[in-house]
Amino acid sequence: MTAVLDPATMVTPGHIVDVLSTDQGTVVLVESEAEHRVVRLSLLGSEILDAVGCGTSITALEDELRHRLGDPPDGEIGPALHRALVSLAELEVVQIGSKHLFDT
Numbered sequence: 001m002t003a004v005l006d007p008a009t010m011v012t013p014g015h016i017v018d019v020l021s022t023d024q025g026t027v028v029l030v031e032s033e034a035e036h037r038v039v040r041l042s043l044l045g046s047e048i049l050d051a052v053g054c055g056t057s058i059t060a061l062e063d064e065l066r067h068r069l070g071d072p073p074d075g076e077i078g079p080a081l082h083r084a085l086v087s088l089a090e091l092e093v094v095q096i097g098s099k100h101l102f103d104t
Contacts, residue, residue, distance in 0.1 A: 005058050005082050010097040012055040014089075021046070030092050039091050044069075044084055052094055058085075 015031040026046040030037050041049065051064040062077050072080065088094045 005085065005096065007057065007059040009058045010055055011052050011058065011061060011085060012095045012097075013049065013052055014092040014094050016049075016093070019049075028093060032092050037091075039093055041093070045088055045093070048081075048084060048088060049093060058082075 017029040017031050017036060019026065019028050025043075026041045026049075028039050028041060028049070030039055047065060047068055048061070051061055051068065056064070058081070062081060065081065066077060071077070085094060085096060089096045
């Protein structure tokens with residue numbers, strides 16, 4: 001099962017209570033239904049969360065990440081970004097507009 005995200009899909013931050021960034025990385029405090037959790041973000045996860053801002057589309061997010069990080073070696077940002085977004089959504093760090101998320 002592979003998640004496929006429509007380019008117009010909106011991505012918004014999850015229920016982030018607090019963010020701490022240091023030279024050693026970024027952690028976020030995420031509010032979930034039953035508890036709060038601390039999630040340590042990778043460099044890519046941190047860049048994604050920052051680029052999402054108050055909300056953005058997949059297309060705009062891809063463009064912003066290309067601007068910030070450059071093109072990946074294979075030139076394809078979409079598949080890696082989609083996998084990262086699904087992982088971040090599972091951790092409730094971001095929310096993905098569900099009406100554009102489907103499985104193939």
